Amino acid sequence: xxxxxxxxxxxxxxxxxxSIAEKFIPTPAKTTVDTILSxxxxxxxxxxxxxxxAAPYPFDLSLYGRLFQLCTASRAIVEARKVxxxxxxxYDPPPTFFLNRAIxxxxxxxxxxxxxxxxxxxPHRDGGSWNALITAYAKGxxxxxxxxxxxEMNRSEFSPSEVTFASVLGSCGILLExxxxxxxxxxIVKLGYSDNVILASALVDVYGKCDKMVDARRMFDEIHRPNxxxxxxxxxxxxxxxxxxxSISMFFQTIIEGVRPLxxxxxxxxxxxSKRQAFLEGIQIHGVVVKFRYEDDGKVANSxxxxxxxxxxxxxARKIFDQSNEKDLFSWTSMVSGYAMAxxxxxxxxxxxxxxERSIISWNAMLAGYVRSGQWEEALSFIFKMxxxxxxxDSVTLNLVLxxxxxxxxxxxxKQAHAYIYRHGxxxxxxxxxxxIYMYGKCRxxxxxxxxxxxxxxxxxxxxxxxxxxSLAQHxxxxxxxxxxxxxxxxxxxxxxxxxxxxxxxxxxxxxNQGKEIHGFMIRNGYAIDVVVLGALFEMYSKCGHxxxxxxxxxxxxxxxxxxxxxxxxxxxxxxxxxxxxxLFALMKETGVQPDNVTFQAVFNACISKGYVDExxxxxxxxxxxxxxxARLEHYECMIKLYTRYGSMNELxxxxxxxxxxxxxxxxxxxxxxxxxxxxxxxxxxxxxxxNKLNPPVRYHFKITDKSSITTLKLLFSQSDxxxxxx
Numbered sequence: 001x002x003x004x005x006x007x008x009x010x011x012x013x014x015x016x017x018x019s020i021a022e023k024f025i026p027t028p029a030k031t032t033v034d035t036i037l038s039x040x041x042x043x044x045x046x047x048x049x050x051x052x053x054a055a056p057y058p059f060d061l062s063l064y065g066r067l068f069q070l071c072t073a074s075r076a077i078v079e080a081r082k083v084x085x086x087x088x089x090x091y092d093p094p095p096t097f098f099l100n101r102a103i104x105x106x107x108x109x110x111x112x113x114x115x116x117x118x119x120x121x122x123p124h125r126d127g128g129s130w131n132a133l134i135t136a137y138a139k140g141x142x143x144x145x146x147x148x149x150x151x152e153m154n155r156s157e158f159s160p161s162e163v164t165f166a167s168v169l170g171s172c173g174i175l176l177e178x179x180x181x182x183x184x185x186x187x188i189v190k191l192g193y194s195d196n197v198i199l200a201s202a203l204v205d206v207y208g209k210c211d212k213m214v215d216a217r218r219m220f221d222e223i224h225r226p227n228x229x230x231x232x233x234x235x236x237x238x239x240x241x242x243x244x245x246x247s248i249s250m251f252f253q254t255i256i257e258g259v260r261p262l263x264x265x266x267x268x269x270x271x272x273x274s275k276r277q278a279f280l281e282g283i284q285i286h287g288v289v290v291k292f293r294y295e296d297d298g299k300v301a302n303s304x305x306x307x308x309x310x311x312x313x314x315x316x317a318r319k320i321f322d323q324s325n326e327k328d329l330f331s332w333t334s335m336v337s338g339y340a341m342a343x344x345x346x347x348x349x350x351x352x353x354x355x356x357e358r359s360i361i362s363w364n365a366m367l368a369g370y371v372r373s374g375q376w377e378e379a380l381s382f383i384f385k386m387x388x389x390x391x392x393x394d395s396v397t398l399n400l401v402l403x404x405x406x407x408x409x410x411x412x413x414x415k416q417a418h419a420y421i422y423r424h425g426x427x428x429x430x431x432x433x434x435x436x437i438y439m440y441g442k443c444r445x446x447x448x449x450x451x452x453x454x455x456x457x458x459x460x461x462x463x464x465x466x467x468x469x470x471s472l473a474q475h476x477x478x479x480x481x482x483x484x485x486x487x488x489x490x491x492x493x494x495x496x497x498x499x500x501x502x503x504x505x506x507x508x509x510x511x512x513n514q515g516k517e518i519h520g521f522m523i524r525n526g527y528a529i530d531v532v533v534l535g536a537l538f539e540m541y542s543k544c545g546h547x548x549x550x551x552x553x554x555x556x557x558x559x560x561x562x563x564x565x566x567x568x569x570x571x572x573x574x575x576x577x578x579x580x581x582x583x584l585f586a587l588m589k590e591t592g593v594q595p596d597n598v599t600f601q602a603v604f605n606a607c608i609s610k611g612y613v614d615e616x617x618x619x620x621x622x623x624x625x626x627x628x629x630x631a632r633l634e635h636y637e638c639m640i641k642l643y644t645r646y647g648s649m650n651e652l653x654x655x656x657x658x659x660x661x662x663x664x665x666x667x668x669x670x671x672x673x674x675x676x677x678x679x680x681x682x683x684x685x686x687x688x689x690x691x692n693k694l695n696p697p698v699r700y701h702f703k704i705t706d707k708s709s710i711t712t713l714k715l716l717f718s719q720s721d722x723x724x725x726x727x
Contacts, residue, residue: 107136208237309338340369441471
């Protein structure tokens, strides 16, 4: 009898008139059994099964059990078929218990057809038979058939067991069959299996996978004594639904309850810390890792490296990397990415060159570092190197290449990338198409951008529209931007970035009424007025001559971005609203936004505009003493301009005593002119002396004609061919 389909032997045996059970079964020779066992001890399963299969008489059933167990562990499908064939040939009826073991072996070997045929042809079945088949389908990657057989079992006289329910719930989780899982949950409660921690954990798992974390948490809280698997499930499910904070919290609750976490639990908690950039919690988890001696586990070490990299602590990440004995591609790539994203490109490149192997992700990480740092020429060189070493690219690679092309305005290079996208089927990837539109727009090829946009047809999203509209706005095609916005609303929903583009377009053509309508539309429809939109609103209202309204909006919003505050303060100064600029600076401090050197330069200009000498000096002192900002040359220039314009010569004299820079030519001329106006001969002579050193061909003279007259300034130009000239 062949071994390709052992289950068919049962039917033929049942049709035989002469029952093997009625025949005399000789006792197997002890030497045969000893030989089989010696083969098994030596790990020679194939030889042991061949010897059994050749014997014309039955063996003790325990031997069949052991052989099925070894076949299952080794996934030896041919040997499993031979053992089953020998069993049903020599026993009539074959023992159900051992046929169940055969089904399990077929399931483990993923030979589900054999398992089903054997099940269907079994002369007698018990609950174990159903469980074996359901488990075979569940572990063999056929979740739908698992549920189908479970329904068949419910129509039979056999009741499911805990093993059955565990397999069924696992399949529900794979298929996201929430309704089916709820029914199974009801049956579990009805049959009194609610206290089974394995089934309770499986229910937590399936509810979490179906994004029903309220039900998952309620089920978890009902477990009397959650084990390590239960805690692992709840930590991971919170992570996967995006609730990293609760995932971290549940991990620490695991420790509080005295349960030793699994390595997978550590990894999930560390990934949660990475996503939230929860550095302090990550350090604490690292301490728990050391306490439980998991630091040598490769998966945990990789998770620690990833956490430190995401939290911008590449020094700690490198220490773990250097200590790890199981460096793999993931850990190497994480470290390269960490250095690259931190702008430490030299170290990233050195580590990249040492990698024993590289994947496309490794190359992308290095390229992304150059792009993020704005080192476009270096990024372009790296792309050429990349093309020589690897043949394939993914969507991330192409997005980065297109970004480099756009930033360097290399249209031909961008077109080559576009051709690659077309040849290799990446046109179906929306993000890549959007990057193509952006590239054409930045390279001033509006025709190419439009062609790619309209070629996307129904695959366009909000970013696609924004990319083209932004390109049009940058080329002062504001009317086209407004027309596209009305078309966009028929196809997709605009976002905040869309409105910042529209407001910029309105500012370009001074379309105050349209800009105000857009602002109102955002308010009515609940759009967030974020930093980008605030900047666009300010630009639109100020360009259209309504700065007061822009300031009012800004004060109500109180953003936390110092660059935006600087823009507002500088804008007020530019249009002569110095008082409003200083009010904004005061509001900025109340909001808790830390000013920078640009902020104070704008504040000094506001003081110059209004003649606030005392206030300017107070702001200058506060910049150094309160905010720890080192005064730059431009700050000293502002203060010199303030003092010279309003005649504060003593303050000017004191400022020069502490100024760590040599005064420039323009500063000295300003001081020179002020000394003439405000009669300060000592400082005037000092300025003249400095000017004479900086301008050898020019002679500055500072003289007092009489006691009551004003200071007379003379500038003599000494020229070799024309002599001297006095002014």
